[in-house]
Amino acid sequence: MPRANQYQWQAPGNGRLFDTSLEEWETSLMSQRCIGVLNYIDENPLVEKEMFEEEIAEYLQFHYGHDPNESNKGHFFRSLEFVGFIRNIDNLLSLSIDGKNFLNSMLNKEFDKALKSYILQLLKTSYPNHATIDNALSLFPFRIMFKLMSENSAHKGLINKKMFLIDIPFITNEEDVITVLYKLQNKKYLEYLDETPKNELKSVYNRFYEKWYTWVVASLREMNILKEIGNRRNSYLTLDDSVKDFIQDIVDEMKYEDMFFESEKKFDEVKNRIRCKPRNPSVISNVLEESNFTCFFSENHKTFPSNNRPNYVEGHHIIPVALNDSFSEELDCEENVIALCPNCHKAMHFAKNEYKEELLSYILENNKEFSKFDLSLEDMKEIYFNKQISDKVED
Numbered sequence: 001m002p003r004a005n006q007y008q009w010q011a012p013g014n015g016r017l018f019d020t021s022l023e024e025w026e027t028s029l030m031s032q033r034c035i036g037v038l039n040y041i042d043e044n045p046l047v048e049k050e051m052f053e054e055e056i057a058e059y060l061q062f063h064y065g066h067d068p069n070e071s072n073k074g075h076f077f078r079s080l081e082f083v084g085f086i087r088n089i090d091n092l093l094s095l096s097i098d099g100k101n102f103l104n105s106m107l108n109k110e111f112d113k114a115l116k117s118y119i120l121q122l123l124k125t126s127y128p129n130h131a132t133i134d135n136a137l138s139l140f141p142f143r144i145m146f147k148l149m150s151e152n153s154a155h156k157g158l159i160n161k162k163m164f165l166i167d168i169p170f171i172t173n174e175e176d177v178i179t180v181l182y183k184l185q186n187k188k189y190l191e192y193l194d195e196t197p198k199n200e201l202k203s204v205y206n207r208f209y210e211k212w213y214t215w216v217v218a219s220l221r222e223m224n225i226l227k228e229i230g231n232r233r234n235s236y237l238t239l240d241d242s243v244k245d246f247i248q249d250i251v252d253e254m255k256y257e258d259m260f261f262e263s264e265k266k267f268d269e270v271k272n273r274i275r276c277k278p279r280n281p282s283v284i285s286n287v288l289e290e291s292n293f294t295c296f297f298s299e300n301h302k303t304f305p306s307n308n309r310p311n312y313v314e315g316h317h318i319i320p321v322a323l324n325d326s327f328s329e330e331l332d333c334e335e336n337v338i339a340l341c342p343n344c345h346k347a348m349h350f351a352k353n354e355y356k357e358e359l360l361s362y363i364l365e366n367n368k369e370f371s372k373f374d375l376s377l378e379d380m381k382e383i384y385f386n387k388q389i390s391d392k393v394e395d
Contacts, residue, residue: 006136009127009169011211013079014071016219022111022118029066036060037077038103041086041095046378049091052077079215082131084121087382094378097326098124116246119225120325122146123250123274126267137172138267143259144171147251148180149226149239155184157244158236161213161228162193166205169212177256194234250274268349272322279332284315291339297362301341313339316348318363318370319383327373335369353385360384 018031025031040059041047053073060066077093080086085099095103098121105114122142128135145168151157159168167180183189193201202208217237220226225247227240239247254273261267293311295301303312316338321331340348348359360380363370 006134007170007172008207008209009137009141009171009212009216010132010135011215012082012131013077013215014075015079016215016222017079017083018219019222021222021224022106022114025106032064033060033066033076034080035103035106036064036066037080038085038095038099039063041077041093042100042103045094046092047094049074049088049093052093078131082129083118083125084129087378088130089378089381089385092378096382097323097375097379101326115223115225115243117325118223119243119247120274124271126261126271138261139172140259140270141171143251143254144177144256146239146247147254147256147259148177148184149237150248150251151239151244157238158229159184159238160190160193161230161235161237162196162198162201164213164217164237165198165208165210166201169209170207173260174256177259197233272320274322275325276322277324277332279321283332283334284337287315287334287337288313288339290334294339295341295344296338296367297340297344297359301344303341313341314345316340316345318367319373319375323383329373335372338363338367338370348384353381356384357381 016030018025018028018034020028020031022031025035036059037056040056041052044052044055056073056076057066057069061068077086077088080099081088084096085102087094087096087099098117102114102117102121105111105117123140123146125142126140127137148168149157149159163180163183167183171177171180196204217226221228221237224240225243226237228235228237230236258270258273261270288309291313293309293313295313306312317331318336318338319327319331324331344359347355351359357377361377364375364377364380
């Protein structure tokens with residue numbers, strides 16, 4: 001198997017994330033390890049990466065009866081970091097907002113809720129991220145994969161398993177998607193895949209990435225997100241019936257052009273575009289009036305009078321409403337909105353992380369209404385920090 005390169009979809013970690021359905025997580029080593037890692041970090045928030053690597057094997061041995069493991073302990077959390085359940089900021093590990101939600105659902109045996117939470121998190125997962133720092137791609141792999149499987153496509157949602165070895169993990173741009181869509185409708189190509197053994201394909205193609213299937217796709221199959229049909233030589237993948245409608249309702253509204261990004265700004269525009277809800281304009285209007293049209297950070301931030309505002313300020317949702325799926329509370333509410341002058345509003349979105357941290361700390365310390373969401377500074381950093389692609393593209 002060729003060494004992973006920065007222009008193919010990477011499968012971080014070491015092995016499948018889950019190798020059972022969520023209901024059966026207690027019956028298998030890998031599924032137990034995932035829940036165990038989440039539990040450990042939940043009990044030890046902001047644990048240093050080095051401390052995690054020292055303690056996690058003993059923790060799994062004590063709580064789950066796992067045998068001593070001498071492998072790289074960084075692999076134990078890397079896959080969970082990849083899907084966004086664990087955040088790694090300055091080598092301090094903590095559960096993300098969605099990681100906490102997923103773990104709580106699992107421990108409360110709300111498995112259907114946990115599965116949908118997992119799917120939504122996959123749709124937010126992008127290249128590159130902290131778990132795939134060497135990846136040079138700028139795309140959302142699971143959005144692409146699930147949309148290709150949508151029944152609204154001409155191929156009725158079926159994808160030859162061999163395409164996950166030689167085609168799917170090598171999609172880098174919209175042109176590649178067009179090529180794959182053409183192949184899915186090309187009877188000669190599909191017959192060629194059916195007739196050619198996998199080992200022969202491996203010798204023919206200079207790109208062959210079995211790890212993406214065995215570590216990622218197979219995990220989704222075991223979790224009942226994907227379904228495999230056919231025989232041993234020729235099998236096909238499609239969306240599992242139990243989640244097909246849920247996934248299709250989301251991805252059928254997406255465009256392939258929104259699955260790729262070329263800049264930090266473009267990434268911010270599309271990263272949470274999953275299930276957007278319409279906003280109530282009166283929420284922002286009420287907050288601006290109650291603020292007497294002054295900037296939350298300082299009443300000295302004077303701007304200019306506009307037609308309906310004596311001092312022009314703008315409404316800012318502290319938690320983006322696009323993250324509604326991650327919260328039980330409604331986000332389009334007055335408690336989640338502050339009035340900001342245009343300069344501070346831009347800073348919330350585009351300032352360097354160090355400056356953003358000052359603004360976020362000020363909000364947490366001085367906005368009593370916002371405290372209903374019970375977020376920590378680390379939670380706020382997760383939402384606001386330019387951690388995904390800031391080192392890959394220009395602002």
